[in-house]
Amino acid sequence: MALQILLNLSIALIWMLLTSQFTFSSFLIGYVIGVLLLYLFRRFLQFDIYFSKIIAFAKLALLFLKEMVIANIDVARIIITPKLKTNPGIIAYPTELKSGLEVTLLASLITLTPGTLVMAFSDDQKTLYIHTLNIDSKEAVIAGIKDTFEKGILEVTD
Known part of the structure; x- marks a missing residue:
């Protein structure tokens, strides 16, 4: 990835030299041209x-x-209602993430979302123990996290 960024910056600088315009807009145009060239030649560059x-x-x-x-x-709706109709609980969430950075990012995203809190990790870091404010279905909570945060993290890191 570092080589690609270096190639892209080089193409942008070469564009600036060829046009004899040393402005930010000229650099930006060269950068976009570099991205397009890298995209076009991605098969050849492996x-x-x-x-x-x-x-x-x-x-x-x-x-x-x-x-x-x-x-x-959802949390505001729970707070505003006169009678609390919550069903709090702790679930064990099995994750498919491999690196410590990925698991930490997932735990941070879950914890920063109101109504959920990662309490602990298993020793092998393959299971997260999550406290959630309202559990309708354990499977629905697990599927929701897998389809949103875990899928997004895998797209970024793979």
């Missing part, structure tokens, strides 16, 4: 373009913001 990781990271950030808003609305 790598996946790094820009796809940036897009995957942006998707993960937007997904987190969406889940944060939904969770805030």
